[in-house]
Amino acid sequence: xxxxxxxxxxxxxxxxxxxxxxxxxxxxxxxxxxxxxxxxxxxxxxxxxxxxxxxxxxxxxxxxxxxxxxxxxxxxxxxxxxxxxxxxxxxxxxxxxxxxxxxxxxxxxxxxxxxxxxxxxxxxxxxxxxxxxxxxxxxxxxxxxxxxxxxxxxxxxxxxxxxxxxxxxxxxxxxxxxxxxxxxxxxxxxxxxxxxxxxxxxxxxxxxxxxxxxxxxxxxxxxxxxxxxxxxxxxxxxxxxxxxxxxxxxxxxxxxxxxxxxxxxxxxxxxxxxxxxxxxxxxxxxxxxxxxxxxxxxxxxxxxxxxxxxxxxxxxxxxxxxxxxxxxxxxxxxxxxxxxxxxxxxxxxxxxxxxxxxxxxxxxxxxxxxxxxxxxxxxxxxxxxxxxxxxxxxxxxxxxxxxxxxxxxxxxxxxxxxxxxxxxxxxxxxxxxxxxxxxxxxxxxxxxxxxxxxxxxxxxxxxxxxxxxxxxxxxxxxxxxxxxxxxxxxxxxxxxxxxxxxxxxxxxxxxxxxxxxxxxxxxxxxx
Amino acid sequence: xxxxxxxxxxxxxxxxxxxxxxxxxxxxxxxxxxxxxxxxxxxxxxxxxxxxxxxxxxxxxxxxxxxxxxxxxxxxxxxxxxxxxxxxxxxxxxxxxxxxxxxxxxxxxxxxxxxxxxxxxxxxxxxxxxxxxxxxxxxxxxxxxxxxxxxxxxxxxxxxxxxxxxxxxxxxxxxxxxxxxxxxxxxxxxxxxxxxxxxxxxxxxxxxxxxxxxxxxxxxxxxxxxxxxxxxxxxxxxxxxxxxxxxxxxxxxxxxxxxxxxxxxxxxxxxxxxxxxxxxxxxxxxxxxxxxxxxxxxxxxxxxxxxxxxxxxxxxxxxxxxxx
Numbered sequence: 107x108x109x110x111x112x113x114x115x116x117x118x119x120x121x122x123x124x125x126x127x128x129x130x131x132x133x134x135x136x137x138x139x140x141x142x143x144x145x146x147x148x149x150x151x152x153x154x155x156x157x158x159x160x161x162x163x164x165x166x167x168x169x170x171x172x173x174x175x176x177x178x179x180x181x182x183x184x185x186x187x188x189x190x191x192x193x194x195x196x197x198x199x200x201x202x203x204x205x206x207x208x209x210x211x212x213x214x215x216x217x218x219x220x221x222x223x224x225x226x227x228x229x230x231x232x233x234x235x236x237x238x239x240x241x242x243x244x245x246x247x248x249x250x251x252x253x254x255x256x257x258x259x260x261x262x263x264x265x266x267x268x269x270x271x272x273x274x275x276x277x278x279x280x281x282x283x284x285x286x287x288x289x290x291x292x293x294x295x296x297x298x299x300x301x302x303x304x305x306x307x308x309x310x311x312x313x314x315x316x317x318x319x320x321x322x323x324x325x326x327x328x329x330x331x332x333x334x335x336x337x338x339x340x341x342x343x344x345x346x347x348x349x350x351x352x353x354x355x356x357x358x359x360x361x362x363x364x365x366x367x368x369x370x371x372x373x374x375x376x377x378x379x380x381x382x383x384x385x386x387x388x389x390x391x392x393x394x395x396x397x398x399x400x401x402x403x404x405x406x407x408x409x410x411x412x413x414x415x416x417x418x419x420x421x422x423x424x425x426x427x428x429x430x431x432x433x434x435x436x437x438x439x440x441x442x443x444x445x446x447x448x449x450x451x452x453x454x455x456x457x458x459x460x461x462x463x464x465x466x467x468x469x470x471x472x473x474x475x476x477x478x479x480x481x482x483x484x485x486x487x488x489x490x491x492x493x494x495x496x497x498x499x500x501x502x503x504x505x506x507x508x509x510x511x512x513x514x515x516x517x518x519x520x521x522x523x524x525x526x527x528x529x530x531x532x533x534x535x536x537x538x539x540x541x542x543x544x545x546x547x548x549x550x551x552x553x554x555x556x557x558x559x560x561x562x563x564x565x566x567x568x569x570x571x572x573x574x575x576x577x578x579x580x581x582x583x584x585x586x587x588x589x590x591x592x593x594x595x596x597x598x599x600x601x602x603x604x605x606x607x608x609x610x611x612x613x614x615x616x617x618x619x620x621x622x623x624x625x626x627x628x629x630x631x632x633x
Numbered sequence: 634x635x636x637x638x639x640x641x642x643x644x645x646x647x648x649x650x651x652x653x654x655x656x657x658x659x660x661x662x663x664x665x666x667x668x669x670x671x672x673x674x675x676x677x678x679x680x681x682x683x684x685x686x687x688x689x690x691x692x693x694x695x696x697x698x699x700x701x702x703x704x705x706x707x708x709x710x711x712x713x714x715x716x717x718x719x720x721x722x723x724x725x726x727x728x729x730x731x732x733x734x735x736x737x738x739x740x741x742x743x744x745x746x747x748x749x750x751x752x753x754x755x756x757x758x759x760x761x762x763x764x765x766x767x768x769x770x771x772x773x774x775x776x777x778x779x780x781x782x783x784x785x786x787x788x789x790x791x792x793x794x795x796x797x798x799x800x801x802x803x804x805x806x807x808x809x810x811x812x813x814x815x816x817x818x819x820x821x822x823x824x825x826x827x828x829x830x831x832x833x834x835x836x837x838x839x840x841x842x843x844x845x846x847x848x849x850x851x852x853x854x855x856x857x858x859x860x861x862x863x864x865x866x867x868x869x870x871x872x873x874x875x876x877x878x879x880x881x882x883x884x885x886x887x888x889x890x891x892x893x894x895x896x897x898x899x900x901x902x903x904x905x906x907x908x909x910x911x912x913x914x915x916x917x918x919x920x921x922x923x924x925x926x927x928x929x930x931x932x933x934x935x936x937x938x939x940x941x942x943x944x945x946x947x948x949x950x951x952x953x954x955x956x957x
Contacts, residue, residue, distance in 0.1 A: 234678075335901065339797050529673050554677040
């Protein structure tokens with residue numbers, strides 16, 4: 107009798123022990139991640155937006171890969187040299203195998219690059235990455251020679267961003283064939299297992315991977331778009347890592363012993379632009395009557411507005427610290443960063459500049475922005491509105507709209523002053539500066555994101571020269587100088603670089619990435 | 634009855650046409666899907682390219698004409714976002730939603746009618762007041778808050794059930810369903826309860842009101858005089874009488890549970906149609922929104938039809954010609 111009483115709890119404990127010992131090794135080798143947004147397709151060339159590239163990066167490799175700091179590093183391309191300004195000779199990595207065991211060669215690169223602009227119904231193809239290629243020549247299975255249409259120092263960064271698929275299996279394949287897994291065969295660190303849209307994607311480690319072997323054998327990526335639900339999934343242990351931690355939860359999570367919070371300053375810039383058109387809307391005199399001249403055309407007014415913005419205050423109070431105040435287009439460490447451009451907050455100086463420009467009591471204006479595109483954008487518009495009012499302007503209206511509505515109107519002269527975000531995918535300041543601030547020129551395809559019609563001949567010349575320079579150090583200097591010309595002129599008003607936040611359960615660590623990607627490869631067991 | 638059904642189906646074609654026009658124009662007025670599908674740093678050329686790819690470069694009436702021409706042949710277009718036929722997309726999400734909706738409905742029925750009967754038969758008692766107060770909570774607390782509280786209590790604090798997602802599915806009679814696996818049922822519990830709370834409260838109140846209205850009626854007194862047992866009076870005669878309004882409401886509720894379980898599906902990351910429609914609206918994925926609303930409209934029409942037919946079976950006084 108006595109012994110039976112004692113055996114039971116023991117047997118139970120032993121049973122649990124077995125259970126735990128069975129479960130734990132499986133947990134150690136498996137990883138479940140909770141993502142806020144989902145890819146549109148497994149076809150890596152279907153769309154180049156963030157969630158698509160994140161999914162593809164697990165399965166496919168590119169010629170060049172961004173490291174955690176946002177700098178391009180050789181990947182399937184082992185080395186390259188610039189034979190002359192328009193000719194590039196690329197040596198490919200040898201002994202790389204696709205998931206089906208077939209070898210990776212130059213033919214696959216040519217096939218992938220040719221397919222990039224031609225994916226049917228693609229809403230955001232990789233066409234811009236390969237546009238400057240004039241010709242491709244296979245010298246031998248591991249050597250490729252590219253000719254570019256114009257001298258382009260960033261040629262390799264662009265072409266290097268195209269995901270490489272297998273010519274053998276993907277010839278004539280459709281995006282649907284990738285989704286079903288039939289041709290989802292790359293050279294990447296993970297093999298595709300399955301994708302249930304709206305629910306999850308499953309991956310299996312590629313043990314024959316040429317690069318560093320990831321730690322997790324099986325990876326499940328779950329799509330949990332609702333913020334509180336994603337956090338709850340982490341807290342309940344259903345997922346090990348989540349991305350896009352809601353900023354309002356960060357202070358509580360940081361105190362929680364069960365989780366780690368990881369922060370990285372991204373390359374994404376949040377900035378204000380001021381409409382330079384003669385008929386820019388949303389501006390009026392203090393009496394509500396139209397002004398004879400658009401005040402935003404006066405550089406002093408633009409500089410004054412920049413001085414009114416307390417960037418550190420905005421980041422601290424509105425964003426819960428989730429940003430790095432800036433007066434640059436790119437963060438420190440990225441080519442084109444100008445250390446002399448520092449955020450300045452000086453309301454008195456702003457008021458003086460306004461008075462010099464002929465608006466001693468300010469004027470009436472509207473500030474607009476999105477409310478569902480990036481972290482706390484709706485709150486940001488309100489915060490900026492208050493700062494502008496404090497700075498001496500009469501803020502008649504603050505509008506925060508869904509991005510689908512906002513972006514359309516922003517492109518059609520719908521606003522006077524508005525806030526936008528820009529995720530720099532080029533790896534340096536130059537291309538971003540050009541598309542945002544160069545005088546709009548449809549034929550030369552310049553200033554394509556210059557929705558506010560800013561035009562400054564001095565800057566145009568400077569950025570043109572900066573884009574053509576092949577020497578990295580010189581190009582950095584030229585781009586930094588060009589940035590100073592436009593930003594000191596108020597061509598745009600940089601606010602901050604958004605921080606990206608991940609959270610993991612205890613026992614896991616994540617190496618935060620500047621390009622905002624959430625990768626199984628960047629997740630490790632915490633030491 | 635056949636004439637009635639045919640006439641109903643013909644009316645539905647008109648309704649479907651009207652729905653497609655409204656959605657088409659509405660989404661066109663909101664914005665351009667290309668702006669949302671493109672990355673921030675897309676060039677103008679890329680934008681033009683995307684717009685042409687999606688067929689959005691043509692004037693609206695032409696776009697609608699193309700849509701209508703294809704729709705008549707059974708092709709409702711491909712999703713802008715996923716590039717797969719929108720009907721396939723909707724149908725692939727349907728089983729998850731249907732199983733969630735039916736489970737929620739079963740929970741509501743199994744608990745709601747007995748609780749409503751109990752409350753209605755003993756009005757004013759402590760039991761009645763407890764049930765009615767409970768139903769007020771079910772009614773008035775917002776659905777998303779209830780969902781989050783369920784997650785906080787049962788997943789995060791107690792750790793009994795998973796907080797989100799659909800579990801493993803198995804097959805029963807060839808149907809892919811979570812009910813076939815323990816893991817699936819585990820995942821289904823919280824969202825089903827969350828979705829059922831409102832219907833549960835509604836059913837309690839409807840049943841209770843029906844019972845209170847019916848009990849004093851003459852035919853109950855006669856039944857009692859005839860010596861019928863109380864169980865038979867309540868279980869057969871009362872229940873049959875009060876079922877007509879309950880079925881009406883239930884029909885409508887079933888439709889809305891299937892079509893618009895959006896809040897529950899979003900909070901529990903349930904890969905169903907409700908989540909699909911809200912994501913599609915946010916992406917201005919017009920083919921999916923149009924197809925979705927047409928499917929939903931059709932479903933409502935069919936449910937109403939079934940409800941009308943059920944009336945005539947339950948209540949011999951109802952003649953279908955009269956309703957049409």
